[in-house]
Amino acid sequence: MSDQRFRHLKDIPSTHIFGSGTPACAGCGGLEVIHQLYEVLGEKTVFINAAGCMTLLSIYPFTPFRGSWLYTAMASAPAGAQGVRDALDILLEQGRIEPSENLTTVVLTGDGSAYGMGLSATSGAIERGLDFIYLCYDNEGYGNTGQQYSEATPHGAKTSTSTGPRGYPGYKKSIFDIWIAGHPAYAATVIGAEPLDLARKIDKAMQFKGPKMITALSPCPTGWGFDPKESVEIGELAVKTGVWPLKEYVDGKVIHTKVPRKRLPVEEYLKRQGRFAHLFNPSRHESTLNEIQQRIDRYWEQVE
Ligand SMILES: Cc1ncc(C[n+]2csc(CCOP(=O)(O)OP(=O)(O)O)c2C)c(N)n1
Ligand code: SF4
Numbered sequence: 001m002s003d004q005r006f007r008h009l010k011d012i013p014s015t016h017i018f019g020s021g022t023p024a025c026a027g028c029g030g031l032e033v034i035h036q037l038y039e040v041l042g043e044k045t046v047f048i049n050a051a052g053c054m055t056l057l058s059i060y061p062f063t064p065f066r067g068s069w070l071y072t073a074m075a076s077a078p079a080g081a082q083g084v085r086d087a088l089d090i091l092l093e094q095g096r097i098e099p100s101e102n103l104t105t106v107v108l109t110g111d112g113s114a115y116g117m118g119l120s121a122t123s124g125a126i127e128r129g130l131d132f133i134y135l136c137y138d139n140e141g142y143g144n145t146g147q148q149y150s151e152a153t154p155h156g157a158k159t160s161t162s163t164g165p166r167g168y169p170g171y172k173k174s175i176f177d178i179w180i181a182g183h184p185a186y187a188a189t190v191i192g193a194e195p196l197d198l199a200r201k202i203d204k205a206m207q208f209k210g211p212k213m214i215t216a217l218s219p220c221p222t223g224w225g226f227d228p229k230e231s232v233e234i235g236e237l238a239v240k241t242g243v244w245p246l247k248e249y250v251d252g253k254v255i256h257t258k259v260p261r262k263r264l265p266v267e268e269y270l271k272r273q274g275r276f277a278h279l280f281n282p283s284r285h286e287s288t289l290n291e292i293q294q295r296i297d298r299y300w301e302q303v304e
Pocket of ligand 1: 051052053054073074075109110111112113114117139141142143144145150
């Protein structure tokens, strides 16, 4: 079982197969997650990458990936993954490649694609039972083009397109709930700051054939406004305040893999990030702060 493979942090491979020196920002939480996923999956993995920050990783002739990587338009990564999977299956069936040459097919996409532009292609891939892993690194905005809001942006956050005194007026939607409505083989939320939880989930996902959906909250120093060295701490606070529930969907059931029983006040998370600074200075926006806290409390009351 997966939990036996990764019992302790030291059980997680640390081969550094994901190359260093990428063009991504220092402290990028998305990069942290890709690194951890790649360690668990190994180099027999092909990435199908929707346009976003991570498409800058491979700039010919340089790439941090050991194997293949394909760049698609924002809306099309799951369709690209279908083509790659079909090609591999045909080659396998015709004996033109050995089973040992098979590749794990992974879609890599930001939240702009996952929650918005790519949702239709994703829904189709789930419906067709495509055998792939879908990884959304969720930096809660369109990072590559200057952190415009996306449907993953949290209430009250300032983005380059939500500049009013109260920040983004909308509410982050739950991509996890949207995915599980389609009954994928597996779905999970993860975060780089909880590497053991993440490794166990990737390992468990690999035991299923079909669509395996993973969404990772990805602290983004550039878009969220914090020092790159605080990236892991911000991720830990997202879990400890209950902002980012860690959970998985298996056999039609949702299980929380970590329940923060003594939750820290959400302010501990918000006040560390420039995108929420206007909620504290020059004066406190009590109604917005209360509303954010109440929504988190309501979520966990239903779980506990
Ligand atoms: C249809 C379309 N509209 C706009 C763009 C320009 N564009 C390139 S990357 C990007 C942002 C993508 O945001 P997200 O998916 O959240 O990934 P991130 O940049 O945060 O990694 C945009 C808008 C595009 N490539 N395609
Ligand atoms: S903008 Fe954010 S998500 Fe994009 S590379 Fe920089 S830190 Fe990573």
